[in-house]
Amino acid sequence: xxxxxxxxxxTSEQREEISVExxxxxxxxxxxxxxxxxxxxxxxxxxxxxxxxxxxxxxxxPLKGSAFYSACMKTCRPCDLDxxxxxxxxxxxxLHAMQEEGFIQVKEFRRGEPSIISIDxxxxxxxxxxxxxxxxxxxxxxxVPAAAVDGAAxxxxxxxEEDDKPVKTTVTExxxxxxxxxxxxxxxGYGKDQLFTAKEAxxxxxxxxxxxxxxxxxxxxxVSLDPVLAKALYSNSKSAPxxxxxxxxxxxxxxxxxxxxxxxxxxxxxxLHKGSPIPIRLTLQTRGGKKFVTSVHGxxxxxxxPNRLSRMLRTKFAASSxxxxxxxxxxxxxxxxxxxxxxxxxDIAKYLKTQFxxxxxxxxxxxxxxx
Numbered sequence: 171x172x173x174x175x176x177x178x179x180x181t182s183e184q185r186e187e188i189s190v191e192x193x194x195x196x197x198x199x200x201x202x203x204x205x206x207x208x209x210x211x212x213x214x215x216x217x218x219x220x221x222x223x224x225x226x227x228x229x230x231x232p233l234k235g236s237a238f239y240s241a242c243m244k245t246c247r248p249c250d251l252d253x254x255x256x257x258x259x260x261x262x263x264x265l266h267a268m269q270e271e272g273f274i275q276v277k278e279f280r281r282g283e284p285s286i287i288s289i290d291x292x293x294x295x296x297x298x299x300x301x302x303x304x305x306x307x308x309x310x311x312x313x314v315p316a317a318a319v320d321g322a323a324x325x326x327x328x329x330x331e332e333d334d335k336p337v338k339t340t341v342t343e344x345x346x347x348x349x350x351x352x353x354x355x356x357x358x359g360y361g362k363d364q365l366f367t368a369k370e371a372x373x374x375x376x377x378x379x380x381x382x383x384x385x386x387x388x389x390x391x392x393v394s395l396d397p398v399l400a401k402a403l404y405s406n407s408k409s410a411p412x413x414x415x416x417x418x419x420x421x422x423x424x425x426x427x428x429x430x431x432x433x434x435x436x437x438x439x440x441x442l443h444k445g446s447p448i449p450i451r452l453t454l455q456t457r458g459g460k461k462f463v464t465s466v467h468g469x470x471x472x473x474x475x476p477n478r479l480s481r482m483l484r485t486k487f488a489a490s491s492x493x494x495x496x497x498x499x500x501x502x503x504x505x506x507x508x509x510x511x512x513x514x515x516x517d518i519a520k521y522l523k524t525q526f527x528x529x530x531x532x533x534x535x536x537x538x539x540x541x
Contacts (some may be wrong), residue, residue, distance in 0.1 A: 193256045202299045204242035232285040240438045338527035345427035351402045432474045449534040453517045464514040476506040
């Protein structure tokens, strides 16, 4: 039986021996297990078994692919699941492959972020799949939709038990070369969609300088600007100086590149965002004179699901909490706001650091009390 073959734990030795083909098979296996035990349910409400008639709670859809992978598939893993070690390489490709097999329908509400919008509960491979027993694991990413967590609790409660365990949120600020810089990156063999960290972007520029012997003779701290560098660093290359210090070049380059940032939780799949990371804002408002309400703005940008955060804060502080959507601007769009009763600004700032491992530079506390 395909499902029962997967039962068991993982070891470093097992990880080293798994081939690409085997990792593909395990990925598909976890996909079926996650669909059947985390998202679908039987019509009569019992634990899904082979041949059972399935249905889906429509409130769980659409479900972000990244949340499905981290909250559902990774918790079903019989081995160390690693998308980069499959033939698909990326989650989006895997989900589209599952769509071609007829299991699901996906749609990209945001470029590069597929979401599951429907599931074929009558698919023969899904109905006949026999779920295997999953041993309790630790370290799975926790930033998931409330629906995914609730579904997991119904399927056995293992994820719910670990809901309060701290996780590590990693934010990587990245840069992409715009059209004016692509002559520079292309000269070093990079594609137009290549993303760089700040260090990698500088290393790329210094390599170009070294390859073209552009260091000023007698002054290694300065670089002669050839037409490619002048075009990359100045809006009007004709106004560029003959040379610049390396310090000036290092300051200029990031300002000429397009900013992005990637967020991953506990080393899971990275979610890419355009622009610079806008910090989570914590604000305090008064209600009815002496009552306070603390608001958490934009936690979803850091893969922290607002509904789950609301539930956790409600439990942590024994206070009522709600989630609402607020339009911010055309550039940002809607922002999710978690509100909880009481003056909890400093407590939540600390909680975001200890519970989600979020660097404090991504949390902004507004000192003023708003009426």
